[in-house]
Amino acid sequence: MIHLNRAFAILIGLSICTTLLADLVPRAGIIFVATVLVLSMVKARVILSQYLGLAQAPTFRRGFNAIVTIFVLAAFGLYLLPLAL
DSSP: OHHHHHHHHHHHHHHHHHHHHHHHOSSOOHHHHHHHHHHHHHHHHHIIIIISOGGGOHHHHHHHHHHHHHHHHHHHHHHHHHHHO
16 A cells, blocks of 8 residues: 555656646747656556556566557657658
């Protein structure tokens, strides 16, 4: 139960960081988007590890982490695509 409470506190802290960042940066830029995506990736990893119990299954956790990382990189690539044209 302590792990879930700690995970919940981490998720709340990361959500507060995301909200403060969105409030402080009125216009989205590359660094802002990258930071928000990294924060969302960390939140996804906490949820997968603690709430879904993948902390006890390192092989599955690595696989899910790879999928989340690929998704975040694809999202960042889609953001950069119009800037490259």
